[in-house]
Amino acid sequence: MTRFTVNNQPVQYRLDPATPLLWALRDASNLTGTKYGCGSGDCGACTVDIDGVAVRSCTVAIGSIEGAFVTTIEALSRDRSHPLQQALLAANVVQCGYCIPGIVMTAQALLRRNRNPSEDDVRRSITNLCRCGIYPRLTDAILQAASVMRGDETIAPTPRPDVDPAEAARDVPALAPPPARPQS
Structure with missing residues (x-):
């Protein structure tokens, strides 16, 4: 069993210690903000913070980070205030x-x-x-x-994610309708 902290919550995964951190986060913890891009660490879509360092999570086995502190995009700021x-x-x-x-x-x-x-x-x-x-x-x-x-x-x-875009834009003047097409 692999144990470490994810977004300030202690977790223990009953997964193979060779499981990439990306899949433990996405599949076992339902933290889907960390994205799968290439699977080889080249694109960076899966980057998370491990003990203060940006790390490509597709290249890190969960067994290698026992006791670490992992932060994902979900813990940075849910209300876009960062x-x-x-x-x-x-x-x-x-x-x-x-x-x-x-x-x-x-x-x-x-x-x-x-x-x-x-x-x-x-x-x-x-x-x-x-x-x-x-x-x-x-x-x-x-x-x-x-x-x-x-x-x-x-x-x-910026507006919170739960704010209706129409409500967020209420002070913006409406666009004029497009001109009528000439009929042939």
């Missing part, structure tokens, strides 16, 4: 969203180590792959999140 989440949303970084949990977990580990990263620091640290091509906005958003975390600036809060 500065990284706010900055990514404010900069319109999120496209399809599949890679975002891994990117956020990688970025939060960077910002915990380095409160004032340079653009080069961000580019070297964020090796996660994104098919949507968010990299320029991503770098800017991570730098903004670092600034917020240092207390240098603030970001307007």
Whole structure:
């Protein structure tokens, strides 16, 4: 039986110790924010925090992290109040969203180590792959999140996930209807 802490909750898995952490989290703990991408540690969609370090969970056997502290995207902030989440949303970084949990977990580990990263620091640290091509906005958003975390600036809060988008946009003027098509 393998025991460690996930999102501040002690867990013990009755799985083969060779089971990748990714599958223990997703299948046994129902923490589906950690995504399967490549299965070889190349894409970063499965990144979680293990004892303060960003780790590709598809490459880690649960038996090798006995006693560790694992943090997944679910524990970062369910209400989108973490500065990284706010900055990514404010900069319109999120496209399809599949890679975002891994990117956020990688970025939060960077910002915990380095409160004032340079653009080069961000580019070297964020090796996660994104098919949507968010990299320029991503770098800017991570730098903004670092600034917020240092207390240098603030970001307007985004609507909570449980807020109806129509309600969240109630102060935005309605778009004019498209012009009528000429009839032939």
